[in-house]
Amino acid sequence: MVPVYAGRTGFMVGTPPLVDLAWKNVEHWQSSSDQRNVLHVARVPILARIGIQEPADAVVSAGSTMDLPLGADAKFVEHSGAAIGAGRQDLEDLKAEMRVMAGKILDAGVQKTAYQAGVESTQAMSRVQAWGLGLQSALNRAWGLCGKWIGQELGTLSVNTDVDLTKPDAQTLVELRNAVLAGLLTRRTYLQILKEAEVLPVGVTVEDEEDRLGEETPDLPIPPRVSAQP
DSSP states (O other), rough: OOOOSSSSETTTOOTTTTTTHHHHHHHHHHHHHHHHHHHHHHHEEEEEEESSOOOOOOOOSTTOOOOOTTOOOOEOOOOOOOHHHHHHHHHHHHHHHHHHHHHHHTTTTEEOOOHHHHHHHSEEEEEHHHHHHHHHHHHHHHHHHHHHTTTOOOOOOOOOOOOOOOOOHHHHHHHHHHHHHHSOOOOOHHHHHHHHHOOSSOOHHHHHHHHHHHHHHHOOOOOOOOOOOO
């Protein structure tokens, strides 16, 4: 048996690495359930009768009438809706906390072993990368045992631990494009960012794209800058 640890506390013993996030997910489920109940109550109005002694055969429906004595009142009472906003905000806060907790496992803060530092370029890695390397080590040990069992050399296995968070997301690329249109960023720099982010196809260079752009369309006009009026 070859163990794989993510939060080792002893021999063959460990803690779930995302247990805090799991409990936070339980909180989200509970709050979401409460919110659904609040929405149900808020959507169903309550009939309030003041100064009325309802007869046994009284019918209350949308197509029926009700005779009221002098000074009596009958009306539907609805929820104010204040609890709905509070419940929604609680769900949003929980999602934000869960997002932060999940993102922490991608922060580079785990020191590598001497072997890991010898095969990697940086001296720090994220928890996800550490788990990946731990899985790779365990798989190779298990693979080696299989090789000994059948009397063959089976080679090694590799786990991809490339978790690159420096690549821009779609919104960032849109903002960079707007910067190019506004004359705040050169087109070549923008193309270089696309290349490094692996947005451009393999084999396509920045120079190739610049040549093609020059052949196909002229440069986009730069909108004039408008100075703020006092």
